[in-house]
Amino acid sequence: MATTATSGQSAPHPAPPERTLPEPRTFQEVPGWFYHTDLILFDWFLTRQRELGHRGDLLEMGAYMGKSAVMMRAYLDAPEERFTVCDLFDSEAPDEANGREMRGSYATLTRRAFEATYLSFWDELPRILQAPTSVVPEEVAGGSCRFVHVDASHLYAHVRGDIAAAREALTPDGIVVLDDYRSDHTPGVACATWQAVLESGLRPVCVSSHKFYGTWGDARPWQDALHAALRARGKCWLQVAGGGGGAVAAGRGAEGGAAAAAPLAARRAGGRRHGAGAACRRRPAPRGGPPAPGADPRPRPRPRHPPPGLNGPDRRCPTAAGGRGGAGPLSRRGT
Numbered sequence: 001m002a003t004t005a006t007s008g009q010s011a012p013h014p015a016p017p018e019r020t021l022p023e024p025r026t027f028q029e030v031p032g033w034f035y036h037t038d039l040i041l042f043d044w045f046l047t048r049q050r051e052l053g054h055r056g057d058l059l060e061m062g063a064y065m066g067k068s069a070v071m072m073r074a075y076l077d078a079p080e081e082r083f084t085v086c087d088l089f090d091s092e093a094p095d096e097a098n099g100r101e102m103r104g105s106y107a108t109l110t111r112r113a114f115e116a117t118y119l120s121f122w123d124e125l126p127r128i129l130q131a132p133t134s135v136v137p138e139e140v141a142g143g144s145c146r147f148v149h150v151d152a153s154h155l156y157a158h159v160r161g162d163i164a165a166a167r168e169a170l171t172p173d174g175i176v177v178l179d180d181y182r183s184d185h186t187p188g189v190a191c192a193t194w195q196a197v198l199e200s201g202l203r204p205v206c207v208s209s210h211k212f213y214g215t216w217g218d219a220r221p222w223q224d225a226l227h228a229a230l231r232a233r234g235k236c237w238l239q240v241a242g243g244g245g246g247a248v249a250a251g252r253g254a255e256g257g258a259a260a261a262a263p264l265a266a267r268r269a270g271g272r273r274h275g276a277g278a279a280c281r282r283r284p285a286p287r288g289g290p291p292a293p294g295a296d297p298r299p300r301p302r303p304r305h306p307p308p309g310l311n312g313p314d315r316r317c318p319t320a321a322g323g324r325g326g327a328g329p330l331s332r333r334g335t
Helices: 036-052 067-073 096-105 111-118 133-139 156-169 187-199 220-233
Strands: 057-061 083-087 127-130 145-150 170-179 203-207 211-215 237-240 248-251
Touching: 036 067, 036 145, 036 170, 036 211, 036 220, 036 248, 057 067, 057 133, 057 156, 067 083, 067 111, 067 145, 083 111, 083 133, 111 127, 127 133, 133 156, 145 156, 156 170, 156 187, 170 187, 203 220, 220 237, 220 248
Parallel strands: 057 083, 057 145, 083 127, 145 170, 203 248
Antiparallel strands: 170 211, 203 211, 237 248
């Protein structure tokens, strides 16, 4: 049975005494793989849904240490919308193949570590399903979600089930994001992803080097709007696929293998939160070139009451929405 936590307090399970729980001070310090292009694309899709008045819950299958979950929460219109995270964490896997995968790649992952990371940025936890993602159809109402991020098992049978669960959970025009759809060590994800495109009507909207963005609705309006936004933003390479798909491939020439430099400040400020947006702030770069080696990575001073969201006036924040954007820090409730 799934274990849920909705009150914002950690579940009562003991932590190993020798393991220190994480307490990241910035988004950059959260362990995980969330590359700059995908940070931009998450921001664009979630902001675009808000602009279009699309309502619905958010769902993440596979959370690891919470990097993408911390960002997704910034786009939740609570309490009207709900954020659900499903992960095995430190529970036993449902089968031996999944167990080997967990022991090999996620041996140090615990629910307490995820909760500690998440609560460094937000005052309350999301709804947590500590269970295999096979429980999602039972726990998440059909047609209730506008955005689903799938980043759980890499095994074909599991991914195929996760995609089916995402389709059931999504609204007709909802967006699904599939991680590791083309990585050399995850052929099961690639197979399940393109099988869904060929056989179940999943339509690609955009692909990055690491994630597939799609919908079972009409992809063309998403493609046209995204292409226009990224062209206006600049500093991205774009390739529009031919044929009937028209999917946009997007990337940054300087992305390399480094994670996005996107500090979300996890600060305590007199017991109150100041700011509510996920930041994608970059270190200052010289005009016309990549960031200078040794450039000061520390964020500049921010206003006490910064604008919420990712589309404020700070032009150093490289959001996809028209090439402009800023962000307020995410700060914890004081303790």
